[in-house]
Amino acid sequence: MASRLGEKLPERQxxxxxxxxxxxxxxxxMLLTEIDHVAIAVHDLERAISFYETAFGASVVHREVVxxxxxxxxxxxxxxxxxxxxxxxxxxxxVAKFLAKRGEGIHHIGYRVDDCAAAVESMVAAGATPxxxxxxxxxxxxxxAFIHPxxxxxxxIELVQE
Amino acid sequence: MASRLGEKLPERQxxxxxxxxxxxxxxxxMLLTEIDHVAIAVHDLERAISFYETAFGASVVHREVVxxxxxxxxxxxxxxxxxxxxxxxxxxxxVAKFLAKRGEGIHHIGYRVDDCAAAVESMVAAGATPxxxxxxxxxxxxxxAFIHPxxxxxxxIELVQE
Numbered sequence: 001m002a003s004r005l006g007e008k009l010p011e012r013q014x015x016x017x018x019x020x021x022x023x024x025x026x027x028x029x030m031l032l033t034e035i036d037h038v039a040i041a042v043h044d045l046e047r048a049i050s051f052y053e054t055a056f057g058a059s060v061v062h063r064e065v066v067x068x069x070x071x072x073x074x075x076x077x078x079x080x081x082x083x084x085x086x087x088x089x090x091x092x093x094x095v096a097k098f099l100a101k102r103g104e105g106i107h108h109i110g111y112r113v114d115d116c117a118a119a120v121e122s123m124v125a126a127g128a129t130p131x132x133x134x135x136x137x138x139x140x141x142x143x144x145a146f147i148h149p150x151x152x153x154x155x156x157i158e159l160v161q162e
Numbered sequence: 163m164a165s166r167l168g169e170k171l172p173e174r175q176x177x178x179x180x181x182x183x184x185x186x187x188x189x190x191x192m193l194l195t196e197i198d199h200v201a202i203a204v205h206d207l208e209r210a211i212s213f214y215e216t217a218f219g220a221s222v223v224h225r226e227v228v229x230x231x232x233x234x235x236x237x238x239x240x241x242x243x244x245x246x247x248x249x250x251x252x253x254x255x256x257v258a259k260f261l262a263k264r265g266e267g268i269h270h271i272g273y274r275v276d277d278c279a280a281a282v283e284s285m286v287a288a289g290a291t292p293x294x295x296x297x298x299x300x301x302x303x304x305x306x307a308f309i310h311p312x313x314x315x316x317x318x319i320e321l322v323q324e
Contacts, residue, residue: 028219034241035197038271042315051315055288056273056281057190078273079196081243085315104316106268109200111218111240119218126217153204153213153247154266 031119036112036160037075037082041095042104045087049074052083064139071095073139084110108146108156116161120145123159128152135161193281198274198322199237199244203257204266207249211236214245226301233257235301246272270308270318278323282307285321290314297323 042048052058061082062075070093076083086107088096098107113119116135124130131146138144138160147157204210214220223244224237232255238245248269250258260269275281278297286292293308300306300322309319 030220030240031218032220032240032245035200035243035245038197038200038268040315040317048315051288051290055285055290056193057284058192058194078192078194080241081197083194083197102264105311106200106271106317109268122219123217126213128213128217149267153202153210155202155268 031113031122032111033114034112035081036110036158036162037084038109039073039084039086039107039158040105041086041088041098041107043087043099045072045074045085048085048087049076052076052085058083062140065089066139068137069093069095075140082110108158110144110158110160112160112162114161116143116145116159119159119161120147123147123152123157128157135159193275193284194273195276196274197243198272198320198324199246200271201235201246201248201269201320202267203248203250203260203269205249205261207234207236207247210247210249211238214238214247220245224302227251228301230299231255231257237302244272270320272306272320272322274322274324276323278305278307278321281321281323282309285309285314285319290319297321 040048049060058076060074061077063073065072067089070089071086072089074085076085086095088099090096095107111119120130120133120135128151129148131148132144135143135145138158143161145159147159149156202210211222220238222236223239225235227234229251232251233248234251236247238247248257250261252258257269273281282292282295282297290313291310293310294306297305297307300320305323307321309321311318
């Protein structure tokens with residue numbers, strides 16, 4: 001897995017698209033069914049919630065501590081997607097390290113899929129590197145897998161199956 | 163999900179929020195109607211497009227050079243939202259500077275609103291700082307305004323009125 005991080009994506013995987021916008025893939029099923037959520041890392045969850053309430057008239061529909069990930073999340077529903085305000089619950093969590101290194105801001109994007117395992121497989125086949133090689137429980141009862149930003153254009157991606 | 167909500171959400175956490183902010187806004191209209199897009203800054207637009215095609219079976223539904231912003235965008239439709247792959251068209255554009263400083267990754271989030279000017283006003287009233295004080299043309303015929311990450315929890319926000 002580690003060796004894949006530094007690898008460039010094989011050229012052949014892109015030749016079809018550059019030749020004509022993915023003609024070989026026209027019949028493929030689009031795996032992404034929704035932008036499930038955008039996760040925003042914040043220092044103070046209450047302040048962030050209050051800002052979204054005041055600025056947008058938003059309200060929190062779900063709130064959860066995810067011990068495994070060392071985060072507390074507050075979800076604001078926007079149409080069929082969520083803004084996931086996320087704070088660290090301890091200093092060693094990845095979100096705490098992100099905050100220490102880069103400050104508050106967008107942490108990752110969650111793409112909703114019908115089949116998390118199949119989506120991981122497809123991303124890996126396209127050259128991406130999984131953080132979770134097997135889907136595992138996420139918040140609000142979902143099944144999720146994270147994909148490493150390296151190999152995915154600097155974007156930490158969470159695949160979310162409801 | 164409703165039962166999960168009840169389990170995970172201690173009442174007092176909500177009452178605290180409501181005591182501070184929510185009660186006066188309970189009747190407010192939620193201004194955000196959709197996560198319009200997530201913009202991902204990339205060095206090579208063709209490679210990024212090809213990755214999304216290969217990994218997800220995605221296809222580009224709109225492509226546009228926005229001279230004013232110094233970017234070329236490729237939009238991938240996901241339900242009623244977009245993934246906006248964005249490359250710089252010249253070295254002085256904000257996206258070029260972002261790429262030079264932070265590398266590829268999520269650049270901003272676009273929130274869809276019914277009234278861009280009203281949404282800017284509401285955000286400013288909540289303490290945010292506009293980059294565009296007046297709404298102006300965006301890509302695909304939209305009216306947009308950017309809000310500075312400072313004062314918005316590190317998140318560059320674009321308000322998008324279709």
